[in-house]
Amino acid sequence: MAARRYPRLLAPALLLGAFAGAPACAADLVVIVSARNPVATLRADQVAAIFLGQAVRFPDGAEAVPYDLRLGASTRDEFYARVTNKTPALVKAHWSKIVFTGRGQPPAELPDSVAVRRRVADDPEAIGYIERSALDASVRPVFVVQ
Template sequence: MLKLVARLRWCLLVCLLVCLPCGSAMAADFVVIVSPKNPLTALRTDQVAAIFLAQSGRFPGGAEAVALDLPVGSALRAEFYNTVAARTPALMKAYWTKMVFTGRGQPPRELPNSAAVRKLVADNPAMIAYIDKSALDASVKALQVTP
């Protein structure tokens, strides 16, 4: 049994090492957005990840941060989490299962598409989300996300 577990871990490690460089080499088709009423202009990747992984409920200045998500199975969602948190959809599912089971957090609210996300973020300075670059307009502010 221990040998099987060791082999599975080894296979998972090899898969991650092969897949991660591919994901980080892709150009991101998403932008991280906040309301124009929010004073932020930039966040580091780790700060964005912390908010979306329920590790932080605050923006760097101390204001409340509420993350919004696109639906499970969305290609943009998979790209976002791969880029920002270095996690595949399967790893995200496992992460949220553990967080909910242990009572340490709830996943972000899901909305059906980038237009719905943009509309909700536009009037609420506490919200942060990601949308398709092509859905960006003047109703929201794109944040610069730095490594």
């Protein structure tokens, strides 16, 4: 009987260990569009494609203009890790290849979540990601970063 119980007890311990390495200050992140944008929701793969330059349009066909947080921002690193499964070095390498081959440019960078929210609110074609705490009625969350 004890041999059967051991795996059950081990699984929760392994799960707790897996979360122990996660940053304690991980922010709740949301992907946003202007309140004037008709897009209601996006999937993770659609968000990743837009921010990696693989898609330049929203699913409804309207142009999608992504905005990034500044290079080195922990929120930016967290966003790319969770949505694209890429480290900052892999994101940099990805964009270096895209730029070198002339297939695109990385998203414009803004200094913080408030600046992203303001830019996205002013442009129905814009898309960005911010900390949930920076949300207001001028923008609409279309994806919650898990």
